[in-house]
Amino acid sequence: MEVDTCRNRTTVTEFILLGLTEKVGLQSILSVVFFFAYVVTVGGNLSIISAIFVEPKLHTPMYYFLGILSLLDIGCITVTVPPMLVCLLAHQCRVPYAACLSQLFFFHLLAGVDCHLLTAMAYDRYLAICQPLTYSTRMSREVQGALVGICCTISFINALTHTMAVSVLDFCGPNIVNHFYCDLPPLFQLSCSSIHLNGQLLFVGATFMGVIPMILISVSYAHVAAAVLRIRSAEGRKKAFSTCGSHLTVVCFFYGTGFFSYMRLSSVSASDKDKGIAVFNTVLNPMLNPVIYSLRNPDVQGALKRVLTGKRC
Numbered sequence: 449m450e451v452d453t454c455r456n457r458t459t460v461t462e463f464i465l466l467g468l469t470e471k472v473g474l475q476s477i478l479s480v481v482f483f484f485a486y487v488v489t490v491g492g493n494l495s496i497i498s499a500i501f502v503e504p505k506l507h508t509p510m511y512y513f514l515g516i517l518s519l520l521d522i523g524c525i526t527v528t529v530p531p532m533l534v535c536l537l538a539h540q541c542r543v544p545y546a547a548c549l550s551q552l553f554f555f556h557l558l559a560g561v562d563c564h565l566l567t568a569m570a571y572d573r574y575l576a577i578c579q580p581l582t583y584s585t586r587m588s589r590e591v592q593g594a595l596v597g598i599c600c601t602i603s604f605i606n607a608l609t610h611t612m613a614v615s616v617l618d619f620c621g622p623n624i625v626n627h628f629y630c631d632l633p634p635l636f637q638l639s640c641s642s643i644h645l646n647g648q649l650l651f652v653g654a655t656f657m658g659v660i661p662m663i664l665i666s667v668s669y670a671h672v673a674a675a676v677l678r679i680r681s682a683e684g685r686k687k688a689f690s691t692c693g694s695h696l697t698v699v700c701f702f703y704g705t706g707f708f709s710y711m712r713l714s715s716v717s718a719s720d721k722d723k724g725i726a727v728f729n730t731v732l733n734p735m736l737n738p739v740i741y742s743l744r745n746p747d748v749q750g751a752l753k754r755v756l757t758g759k760r761c
Contacts, residue, residue, distance in 0.1 A: 460619035460638075463548050465541040467532065467628045468723055472539055479536040485731050486529045492738035493518035499751035506751055509587045510576070510691070513569045514741060516596060520565065521734035523558045527551060528629045528730045535628070545619075548630035553611040555629065555730075560603030560657050563706070566699050567661040568595040573692050574668040578675045606653050613646050627723060629730070654707075662703055669696065694741045701736065705729040 468478060500506045500515045531551065535541030543551075575583045610632060618641040627634040632650060636643045669692065676688045705728050742748040 460621075460623045461545050462623065463543045463545065463630065463635075463638075464624045465535060465543060465628060465630075466624060466626050467535055467541055468727070475536045475539060479533055482529055482536070482731065483533055485735055486525060486533070489525050489731070489735040490522055492735065493522050495752055495755060496738045496741065496748070498755045499748060502755060503747065503751035505747050509572050509592050510569065512592055513565060513572060513596075517562065517565055517569075517737065520558050520562045521737055524555065524562065525731060525734045527555045527558065532628050541628075543630065548635075549611055549615055551630045552614065552632070552635070553607050555631070556607035556610055557603050559706075560606050561599050562702065563657045563661050564599035564602055565596070566695070566702065567664050568599060569695055570665040570668040570699075571595075573695065574671055576691075577672050577688055602656070606657055609649060610646075610653060613649050617641050617643065617646070627726070629726075631726070633722070658703060658706055665699055690745070694745065697740050698733075698737055701733050702729075705733065 467475070469475060496518045497515050500511045528551070531543075532541075572587055575587050579586065614632065614635055617635075617639040619635075619638055620640045622638060625634045625638065632646070636646060639646075672688075672692060676685050679685045679688065705725050742752060
């Protein structure tokens, strides 16, 4: 900490992250576990991207979005896990103020794009099943690019707004963050100035990044379910639901943990339960996504086999 002569108060120049545990023996075990999880996640998502790239059957809008989702998963876990591994191996975690804000910005940027991309994927399924005759024109390459651009723009504005709002807060007291990465609620707890505006921004951000996308996804799948139930063939219904089941599973995991983490605005204090939810959100979700999308998809499974064995289509 350093002393601000103008305000005659100390200013925090770094934060100390408590991490998942303070037990040295357990830290060594966790470092191995999370390193393994990181390698599996990056490898699994890169495999999905490679499969989409080499398999002509997968050159469709749905898998275009899935490839971007895999890139986002790699980015999200890279923002949080490697710094955490360094801290676990060093048995201490001192993060400079600027580095903490940078981690906060990039995490919310990538996670925000993830939120809206899942909405775009639901819209894609709606067009494919409910509007099949106009699907190719209404989901052209230009439309796909525009949807991804909108997702990135909204998320960038949201992440920048939260980061700027945190940067103007005064941190003049304790600098110990009860978390394993820099996030909004734990930092709010350390601020010695009013966080009323930040709480309002968090509520508005959660509405635009969580509530509205969830409503759009629900409406899309309500139309999809109605259209699928009108299909007389049992095989046709099964095929239609199989293309949506993986996406719905990912949506439930992603939004379930996200709402638990950010919609409890009445309490900004971090607990071990919050850290467990954060582990699920930042580590397990990206690791499970490749498994979920390939588990019941023979096209992806076949493409993955060809990628891993080096065979061409």
